[in-house]
Amino acid sequence: MHLPLREARSSLYHPYTLYAPFFPAADLASATPVTIVGGGPIGLVTALILARHGIRSSVLIPECQVTEGSRAIVFTKRSMEILQFAGVAGRVMQKALPWTSGNSYYQGQRVFRMETPVDTNDSFPPLNNLQQNWLETYLVQAIQAQPLIELRWGNRLLSFTQDTSGVQMVIDTPKGEYSSRCDWLVAADGARSTVRQQLGLALEGNSYEGRFVIVDIRIDLDLPTERLAFFSPEWNPGNTILMHKEPDNIWRFDYQLAADVSSEEALRPEHLAQAVNAQLKMMGYTDKAWEMDWASVYSARALTLPDYVHQRVLFAGDAAHLLPIFGVRGANTGFQDAMDLGWKLAAVANGQADSSLLKTYSHDRVGAAREIIDEAGKSTRFMAPPTDGYRLLRDATLTLSLRHDFVRPLFHWRTSRAHAYRTSPLNSTQDDNSVMPVALENGVVFPNLRLNGGGYLYDQFDGRFQVVYISAQDTPQAHVDAVLQELASLTAFGQPVGLHILRAASAAPVREDDACVHEVAPELLSQRYAADGGEIYVIRPDHHVSARWRQYTPGCLSHYFGYLPARAAQKEN
Structure with a gap:
């Protein structure tokens, strides 16, 4: 008989709720x-x-x-x-x-600052x-x-x-x-x-020997919300410490364990306190009161x-x-x-x-x-070197970074991103992908857009396949009518296909009919989508591009959506 914990977990900041266990009156016959x-x-x-x-x-x-x-x-x-x-x-x-910056420190000196760009067209x-x-x-x-x-x-x-x-x-x-x-x-x-x-x-893959302790403490620190990384501090030589600010005055410490320290020993309250106090002292906080909330150990895999x-x-x-x-x-x-x-x-x-x-x-x-x-393997081998050779390389980088700018980008931690499905079976093989800008190639996430009337383009995407048609200043109404007519009878896996027209602000108005028309500054269309006008994109329900053409050609959409089930059914090589 399964016996889950029947007491609410304790926390300095989060009120845990106990929910009633589910049990049916009898075995569930219907699937x-x-x-x-x-x-x-x-x-x-x-x-x-x-x-x-x-x-x-x-x-x-x-x-x-x-x-x-x-x-x-x-x-x-x-x-x-x-x-x-x-x-x-x-x-x-x-x-x-929210945050955008991260700092890396070695021997008390900031050796790298990561700045993540912010775009007003992102929601x-x-x-x-x-x-x-x-x-x-x-x-x-x-x-x-x-x-x-x-x-x-x-x-x-x-x-x-x-x-x-x-x-x-x-x-x-x-x-x-x-x-x-x-x-x-x-x-x-x-x-x-x-x-x-x-x-x-x-x-399949690699497990690394490095183990890290996570410690959450409640403390009031006069620091901005940034990611902090400290390499080989005196209190934990050869290892790395990461810090993050969390809501409710909680700070997260991730610090690497020495190889000869067991996970059980590391999680003893006195050892956790020793590590936290040493890190705070190194940062100049010698008189700050703090409380422990939660701790755990993980390995890099x-x-x-x-x-x-x-x-x-x-x-x-x-x-x-x-x-x-x-x-x-x-x-x-x-x-x-x-x-x-x-x-x-x-x-x-x-x-x-x-x-x-x-x-x-x-x-x-x-x-x-x-x-x-x-x-991630590159980042992991730098943050937690798995061999003496990698440690020697990392330590040389740390030493050089004190005096030479050219090595400092090696500290970049390669932040998680949206991955491009460049080889997806759902991508078109009969479009203009090979001759259009690589930044918007088949498989990438189609960039979001802030709309003049409020909200964002993604707000208009409803879980179906979408077609985005970029209307230039001189796009004839006949071209728009042709797209609307072709899409009227098209479905993707049983669902009608949505249409969004991004119309250059100075272009002639187009009839909306069954399309969502969004007026966009021409320079923004060029900057955001490298668009001259006339381009057409097919966007999957998960926002990834799966087909694109420099200019609409009658039948191109019908061919793609007609062939889509066959593309999905193709066996991988």
Whole structure:
């Protein structure tokens, strides 16, 4: 019998809520379209995205309250765009601390400052700090208002079997076991994934020896919201310390452990206090009172499953891949999994697409994970050198950085970004991609745009495929009419295709009919989209470009959308 913790977790800043365990009166005979195993940020966001697409789901959560501690705390602009689609971005931004800069220090000297550019056409700041327990609380609140999602608190997956039509599960609760069935099972159950283990699947990649302690303390420091990195301080020679400011006067310390210190020893209160006091003293804070809230230990790993789709079982987040936190890649990568999986699984679950569409989820997201692993490996080897050779190289860089500017960019931590699906099977092979600007190539996220009338272009995207047509000053109405006429009969996986016309402000008005027309300054069209006028883009439901032409040609859209199911069904080489 599964016995979750029945006392609310203690915290200096977060009021934990206990939820009643779920238990049905009898075994559930009818199948739920989707069951999500895991109630962390990725599982909850996946459920909300599926609901946006009209798909009912249940979420199995072993505990009866949200996660303990800060855990994932930095959420990128791209993650906020995804959370906006899920319906919680506004609430998150009321609490989160936005930031753009990061400083790296060595021997008391700042040796590198990272500045992340801010663009007014983006609807969110580049980076935003918020503790994971707050994020999960806001996600739960959003789900409680969503009739398509059932949260099964205190439910732990014991075992499952799958066949050609679905997945049969045995679930344990505080009142005993019950059976339940679903058409599709999404494994979002974290680094120690029960689903992954039961299928006997192995992650591929590298595990690094470096271990880091996370410590959250409450303290009032007169410092801006920036990421701080301290290399090889006197109190922890050869190792690295990271610091982040969080809401509620909480500060996050991540510091590397010496190889001869066990995780259990490191988490003893006196050792945590010693490390925090030494770091504060080094920064000149010798008389600041502080309180401990939470601590944990993690290891740097760069691993992924080679395939995220196993018949009726799909993997997302840490269940699919384990990534070093350097560059805030963990949850931010998982949100991109959820955004890609959500619309594809919805199309399959609704009977609008063949299950082969899910192969493109694995193709796109495994490719992204492998790219991240390559980037994260570079950051990890610098932050936590795995060998004497890498440590020698890192130490030489640190020494040179005190006097020479040319080495300082090596401190850049390669922040998490939206990955481009350049080889996606859904990308057109019959368009003008090869002769158009690389910045907007097939597979990239189409840039957002601040609209003159208020709001942003993404606010107008509703989870369907969209076509964006850029109208120049001399674009004839006949061309616009032709686009409207062609799109009128087109669908993508059973859904009508939306149309947005970005019209140069000085161009002649066009009839709106079934299109959203947005007036944009010509110089902004040129700057944001490298557009001269006449370009046309196909945007997937997850905001990624999948086809583009320099000028609209009658039949180009019909050909792409007509061939789309076949592209999705193609087997990978």
